[in-house]
Amino acid sequence: MNEFFFSEIRNGDFKAVKAMLEKNPMLVNSKDDRGSTPLIMATYYDEQEITDLLLAKGAKIDAKDASGNTALLGVCFKGYTDVAKKLIAKGANINEQNAVGATCLIYAATFGKVDVAKVLIEHGADVSLKDARGLTALDHAKSGGDPTLIQLLENM
16 A cells, blocks of 8 residues: 555645545655655655645654655755745755755755755755765855856855
């Protein structure tokens, strides 16, 4: 049932996910074979309606997958600004670090997600945090060469 539940999240089938949660509320914080929670999966696929449902049902907002990524970390990697705002409003830790020390801001900088980086900075993201290689978000932005992102981070 767990595999089918996660498949329905990936497929964006809100009605099926809702019905399965009503039948088995414990699914809200279950994990798939890669350690992802339903919230991590829903946000990774930009399924906002399912994300709202999971949050309303008590999904643990800062739960981590096998690589130490939270839903917000994944959203910053993907560049989903609206979902990032939603998770931050619900109390997600914007300075959480994963297994390799990456933060939300480091991911936004690494993958050129300027709008997400702006949201993170507006909400107090720590620009001084370093990943396991000793690199900050600014270092990653410079590697990527995005002048807007570099200027944003240099002005912090």
